[in-house]
Amino acid sequence: MNILLLGSGGREHTFAWKITQSKLCTQLFTAPGNPGTAQFGININVEVTDFEGIKNLVLEKNVEMVVVGPEVPLVEGIYDFFLEDDQLKNIPVIGPSKNGAQLEGSKAFSKAFMIRHNIPTAAYKEFTSENLEEGLSYIEKQNIPIVLKADGLAAGKGVLICQSIEEAKEEFREMLSGKFGDASSKVVIEEFMDGIEFSVFVLTDGKDYKILPSAKDYKRIGEGDSGLNTGGMGAVSPPPFVTDDMMKMVEEKIIQPTIAGFQKDKIVYIGFVYIGLMVLKNGEIKVVEYNCRMGDPETEAVLPRLGNDIVELFSKTVNGELSTVNIQEDQRAAVTIILSSGGYPGDFEKGKVINGIDEINDSIVFHAGTKTENGKLITNGGRVLAVTSLHENWKEAIRISNKNAEKISFEGKYFRRDIGFDL
Ligand SMILES: Nc1ncnc2c1ncn2[C@@H]1O[C@H](COP(=O)(O)OP(=O)(O)O)[C@@H](O)[C@H]1O
Ligand SMILES: [Mg+2]
Structure with a gap:
């Protein structure tokens, strides 16, 4: 089948990498995509919120499934746009309805949802x-x-x-x-909740669900979690402190009531739920927030550990067969380190030539903010690249990602050398 992926970051490069490993994918299109997604299919210059443009693209290219990376088109109602259009209504969109996307689009909506369904969260x-x-x-x-x-x-x-x-x-x-x-x-x-954060990712059809590998991300720009917030400077999957007992508690007290809440509230939800969690000092686990899509850079650490054919997972989700799926989780740890432009998350320059990616063979390098110009790869955003390494030992995975982050060069390159410092 022809698949359209929406978005243009490291998360989308990772999805493109994973989707095209599936025998079920004939041709991948990414809108608007980046040089990373272009390695796996055809980039089409349509913005993720240009629903009419997306419609034309879907009809013209015979797209049979749409996978939505970022939150904005979901919150703006792309799912409902497809459902309400006679030519599009039978094309599945992986992502929740506008109502479901409110879990991320409105903090007040998501807090009320949690209280209504008895899901532990801060007052x-x-x-x-x-x-x-x-x-x-x-x-x-x-x-x-x-x-x-x-x-x-x-x-x-x-x-x-x-x-x-x-x-x-x-x-x-x-x-x-x-x-x-x-x-x-x-x-x-x-x-305020004092504790340590991690995230779980759930794929659901609104009734059944599967839990994907969990992760911890690093949001601050500076080492030791100091300085300004960013889109995310690194991720570790699984977080080594998360035990089976903790996951069991999260499933019973948080994931199950969340999915049951979709049923009770008649929320149409086919897609990913990102649940940000806080482990309190007393061992309690509470929800910090929901997102209506996968995280970035968590996706770059989570999807490489997912053994399943992701297109098959999506098809089964759409067809109400999710309960027949067994999630295969690679036992190795994955560690992602983000290379960013100097100055980010404040002002930064773009257009710096990137070298050294081709020499890396023991990590996967995902593109976030890059662009090709006159045959050269250049920086085109605050977060430029994501370097992911897999290893049985998470400390070794950190070492390999650090080593390769060092090897890649562009003017002003910055990365946190302490990802995992707190684990
Ligand atoms: N109640 C809280 N107690 C402590 N820290 C919090 C709380 N809510 C949010 N935070 C911190 O702020 C970060 C951002 O909040 P979040 O609700 O995830 O919003 P968003 O990701 O939309 O900016 C969280 O990852 C967490 O570190
Ligand atoms: Mg958050």
């Missing part, structure tokens, strides 16, 4: 400018640190952890007056 309240005063007095009664979250999508920048009540009140006012645009016209105020 919270939501406010708009209509009840600003109430919000301020609510803040005064809370402990510090205190967490403020813009309700809507804010590209990973909408969460503030405030160390004083004064700071929280100030930020709260600013958020409601448009600090993150529309995204912060509603603000969720949340209790």
